[in-house]
Amino acid sequence: MDVRAQISMVFHLDKCIGCHTCSIACKNIWTDRKGAEYMWWNNVETKPGTGYPTKWEDQSVYKGGWKKNFTGEISLRGSGKYKGLLNIFHNPHLPVIDDYYEPWTYKYTDLIESPEGDDQPTARPISLITGEPIDIKAGPNWDDDLSGTPDYARNDPNLASLSPAERDAMFQLERMAFFYLPRICNHCLNPACVASCPSGAIYKRGEDGVVLINQKVCRAWRMCVTACPYKKSYYNWHTGKSEKCILCYPRLEAGLAPACMHSCVGRIRYLGILLYDADKIKDAASANDDELISKQMNLILDPFDPEVIKDAKSNGVADTTINAAQYSPVYKFVKSWGLALPLHPEFRTLPMLFYVPPLLPVMASVTEQSKEQTEKFDSIAKVWNDKWLYDTSTEELWQNVERARFPLKYMANLLTGGDENSIKSVLKKLMAVRIHRRRVTVGDVSNQKADKVLSDVNLSSEMADAIYYLTSLAKFDDRFVIPPAHREQAIEMLEYTGDTRGSAGFGFKEKPSRIS
Amino acid sequence: MSLFNNFLFIGLPYAALVVFLIGTIYMYRSAKFKFSSLSSEFLEAKSLFWGSVPFHWGIIFLFFGHLIGLLIPGAVLAWNSVPLRMVVIEVTAFAFGISAFIGLINLIIRRKTNRRIWTVTSKMDLLVEILLLVEIFLGLWIAYEFRWGSSWFAAVLSPYIVSIFTLNPDISAAANLHWVIQAHIALAFVILLLIPFSRLVHLLVYPLHYLWRPYQRVIWYWGRKKVRDSNGTWSVSKAKNN
Ligand code: SF4
Ligand code: SF4
Numbered sequence: 001m002d003v004r005a006q007i008s009m010v011f012h013l014d015k016c017i018g019c020h021t022c023s024i025a026c027k028n029i030w031t032d033r034k035g036a037e038y039m040w041w042n043n044v045e046t047k048p049g050t051g052y053p054t055k056w057e058d059q060s061v062y063k064g065g066w067k068k069n070f071t072g073e074i075s076l077r078g079s080g081k082y083k084g085l086l087n088i089f090h091n092p093h094l095p096v097i098d099d100y101y102e103p104w105t106y107k108y109t110d111l112i113e114s115p116e117g118d119d120q121p122t123a124r125p126i127s128l129i130t131g132e133p134i135d136i137k138a139g140p141n142w143d144d145d146l147s148g149t150p151d152y153a154r155n156d157p158n159l160a161s162l163s164p165a166e167r168d169a170m171f172q173l174e175r176m177a178f179f180y181l182p183r184i185c186n187h188c189l190n191p192a193c194v195a196s197c198p199s200g201a202i203y204k205r206g207e208d209g210v211v212l213i214n215q216k217v218c219r220a221w222r223m224c225v226t227a228c229p230y231k232k233s234y235y236n237w238h239t240g241k242s243e244k245c246i247l248c249y250p251r252l253e254a255g256l257a258p259a260c261m262h263s264c265v266g267r268i269r270y271l272g273i274l275l276y277d278a279d280k281i282k283d284a285a286s287a288n289d290d291e292l293i294s295k296q297m298n299l300i301l302d303p304f305d306p307e308v309i310k311d312a313k314s315n316g317v318a319d320t321t322i323n324a325a326q327y328s329p330v331y332k333f334v335k336s337w338g339l340a341l342p343l344h345p346e347f348r349t350l351p352m353l354f355y356v357p358p359l360l361p362v363m364a365s366v367t368e369q370s371k372e373q374t375e376k377f378d379s380i381a382k383v384w385n386d387k388w389l390y391d392t393s394t395e396e397l398w399q400n401v402e403r404a405r406f407p408l409k410y411m412a413n414l415l416t417g418g419d420e421n422s423i424k425s426v427l428k429k430l431m432a433v434r435i436h437r438r439r440v441t442v443g444d445v446s447n448q449k450a451d452k453v454l455s456d457v458n459l460s461s462e463m464a465d466a467i468y469y470l471t472s473l474a475k476f477d478d479r480f481v482i483p484p485a486h487r488e489q490a491i492e493m494l495e496y497t498g499d500t501r502g503s504a505g506f507g508f509k510e511k512p513s514r515i516s
Numbered sequence: 517m518s519l520f521n522n523f524l525f526i527g528l529p530y531a532a533l534v535v536f537l538i539g540t541i542y543m544y545r546s547a548k549f550k551f552s553s554l555s556s557e558f559l560e561a562k563s564l565f566w567g568s569v570p571f572h573w574g575i576i577f578l579f580f581g582h583l584i585g586l587l588i589p590g591a592v593l594a595w596n597s598v599p600l601r602m603v604v605i606e607v608t609a610f611a612f613g614i615s616a617f618i619g620l621i622n623l624i625i626r627r628k629t630n631r632r633i634w635t636v637t638s639k640m641d642l643l644v645e646i647l648l649l650v651e652i653f654l655g656l657w658i659a660y661e662f663r664w665g666s667s668w669f670a671a672v673l674s675p676y677i678v679s680i681f682t683l684n685p686d687i688s689a690a691a692n693l694h695w696v697i698q699a700h701i702a703l704a705f706v707i708l709l710l711i712p713f714s715r716l717v718h719l720l721v722y723p724l725h726y727l728w729r730p731y732q733r734v735i736w737y738w739g740r741k742k743v744r745d746s747n748g749t750w751s752v753s754k755a756k757n758n
Pocket of ligand 2: 015016017019020021023180182263264266267268
C-alpha cells in the first residue's frame with residue numbers, strides 16, 4: 001500500500017444556481033491577462049448543452065483521455081509518445097480558438113469621441129486578438145440556460161445513446177429541464193495531460209495531488225490540450241505556453257479555500273483531503289467499463305483504519321493531513337454516503353472532483369396528461385404550480401425516480417459512464433433524505449414510511465441528518481477542511497517554487513511575451 | 517579579397533559558434549521562459565498543415581543529410597561510387613529541399629495574410645523566416661547548378677568545416693568556391709548565431725527524452741520517508757522526482 005494524500009472536491013449540483021460567480025472570481029485572479037482572455041479555468045455550463053469548448057465531451061473529435069486497448073492496457077487516445085512526437089509539427093486534434101470563442105471587448109472610446117451626428121454612437125465589438133472589429137459568433141456560455149437555438153442542447157454528446165423518443169421528450173418546450181455543471185480541472189490521479197506532455201513540464205505534486213504546468217519547461221508542443229478529455233489545459237497564444245487550473249495552490253498553502261470555492265454563492269462546493277492507494281492507480285484506470293467507478297472508489301482509503309494510518313505515516317503523510325482526511329467532507333460524500341460520482345469516468349483519468357447528481361430536474365413533473373397541466377396552470381401568473389411541478393408527495397415512494405422526466409440515461413452518461421443503476425441508487429438516497437426530513441419538519445410522512453425509505457437505501461436516520469446538515473447548513477469550516485501547510489515545509493515551498501517547480505500562476509521573472 | 521574571405525570563413529563561423537554557445541547557455545539560465553516553439557496552431561490550424569509539415573520534415577532531412585556528409589564523408593563517397601545510388605540520394609535530397617521551400621513559402625504567406633497570425637508575429641520571426649527562405653533557395657540553386665553536391669560536399673567542404681571545429685581553419689577550399697556556395701555557407705552561420713535569440717531555440721529542446729520517461733510525473737518537495745526518519749538530518753531539501 002502506497003498511501004498518498006490528494007486534495008479533492010465535491011460539487012453538489014442540486015445547489016448550483018448557475019450564477020457564474022465562481023468563474024468570475026477565478027478569472028479576476030488568474031486569467032485576466034493577454035492570451036488568457038478566452039480561458040475559463042472554472043466554467044459553468046448548462047446541461048444538456050454543448051459546453052465549452054463546444055462539444056468537449058465528444059472524444060471522436062477531440063481525442064482526449066485514455067482508451068483501453070484489446071490487450072487490456074490503456075493508452076492515450078490522441079497523443080502519447082509516438083503519436084505525440086510525430087504530430088508535433090501539426091497536431092491534427094488540437095482544438096482551435098474558434099472551438100472556444102474569440103475574445104472581444106468594445107471600442108468604448110467611440111462613445112465619447114464620435115463626432116456629433118444624427119445617430120447615437122455605438123461601441124463596436126473588437127477582437128482581443130487582432131484588435132479589429134469582429135462579428136461575435138460565440139462567447140463564454142453562449143448557450144447558458146438553453147438560450148439560443150435548441151440546437152445547442154440537441155448537440156450534447158451525452159444524448160447520443162438516447163432513443164429518439166427519449167430525446168424528443170426531453171426537448172418539448174413544456175417539459176424542458178436543465179441543470180448546471182460547474183467544471184474545473186479535476187486534478188486527476190491518472191492525468192492524461194501529464195502523460196501527454198513531451199517536455200515533462202506537467203507534474204502532480206506528491207504532497208497534495210495538485211496538477212501543475214511548469215511555465216519554464218513548457219515548450220508549446222500543445223499535446224496536453226488534446227490529451228485532457230475535460231479540455232482543462234489551455235494554450236496561451238500570446239506567451240506560447242499552456243496553462244491550467246492551479247487549484248489556487250498559493251491560497252491552499254496559506255490555508256485559504258480556492259477562490260472559486262470561497263466565492264460560491266450556492267455553497268455547492270466542498271474541499272478536503274482523500275487518502276488513496278497509489279499502487280492501485282494502474283488497476284483502477286484500466287478497469288473494465290462497468291468496474292471503473294467501483295475500482296476508483298476502492299482506491300480511496302478509510303482514514304480511520306489503523307493500517308491506513310500506519311502506512312500513511314511511514315509514507316511521510318503529516319499527522320495534520322491525516323487528521324484533515326478524517327474530517328474531510330469529501331470523504332463523507334464520496335465514500336461514507338456514496339452520494340458523489342466522478343464526471344465521465346470512462347475517460348479513465350481517475351478525476352478527483354466528484355459531483356452529487358441533481359435531483360430537482362429528475363423530480364420535475366411526474367404527470368403526463370396535458371389536461372392536468374392546464375388545470376394546474378396558474379391563470380394569472382402563468383407559472384407552474386409548484387406543488388405540481390416538484391412533486392414531493394410520497395404516495396408512491398420511488399415513482400419520481402423511476403419515472404424521472406429527465407432521462408436517467410442522460411445523467412448516467414455524464415456521471416457513471418452509462419450505468420443507470422448507480423445513478424438511480426444515488427438519487428434514491430437523496431430522495432430518502434428529503435422524505436426523512438419532511439417527516440421531521442412537516443410531519444406529514446408516517447414514521448413507518450420514512451423508515452422504510454431509509455432502510456431501502458441503507459441509510460440510518462443519523463446519516464440522513466448528517467447528509468442534510470452538510471448539504472444545507474454546513475458552515476465554511478465544515479465545507480473546507482484544508483490541512484495546514486507546515487511552517488518548516490512552507491519555507492521550502494517558497495524557496496523552491498521558482499527554481500525547481502516552475503512558477504505557474506505565481507508571476508514571472510521575465511516579461512511574459514513572445515521573443516521580439 | 518583574402519581579408520574578406522578570412523572574415524567570411526574564419527571570423528564569422530567562430531563568432532557564430534561562440535555567440536551560439538554562450539548565448540544558448542545564458543538564455544537557458546536567465547530566460548528559460550522564452551524557450552518555446554511559440555506554436556500558432558491554436559489560432560489557425562488548417563493552412564498551418566501545408567506549411568509546417570512539409571517544412572519541418574524537409575528541413576530535418578536536409579539537416580541530417582548535411583550532418584552525415586560532414587561527419588562521415590568517406591561513407592558518402594563510397595555510397596556515391598555507384599552513379600545510380602548517387603542519383604537517388606541527390607533526387608531525394610532535392611525533393612526534401614523543395615518540400616521545405618514550399619512549406620516555408622506557405623508559412624510566410626499564412627503569416628502575412630492571416631490577421632491573427634500577423635498579430636503574434638515579431639520582427640525576429642520575419643527575419644528568421646526570410647533568412648531560412650534565402651538559405652533553402654541557395655541550397656536548391658546549388659543542387660541544381662552545381663550537380664552532385666553530395667560528392668563534392670563530402671570531398672571539398674567537409675574538410676573545411678571539420679577544420680573549423682578542430683580549431684585549425686583551412687579555408688583554401690572554401691575560398692575558391694562559387695559565390696552562391698559561399699553565401700550558402702556564410703548564411704548558415706548567421707542562422708546559427710540567431711538560434712538562441714529567436715524562436716529557433718525550440719529545435720534545441722526537441723523532447724526526445726519523452727520516449728524514455730514514464731508517462732506519469734509526481735514531484736515531491738521532500739524525500740518523503742526521510743522527513744519521518746528521526747535519525748536523518750533536516751537538510752534534505754531538494755525536490756525529488758517521483
Ligand atoms: S482534468 Fe485534465 S488538466 Fe486536469 S489533471 Fe485531469 S487530465 Fe490534467
Ligand atoms: S458560484 Fe457556485 S452556485 Fe454559482 S455557478 Fe459557481 S458553482 Fe454554481
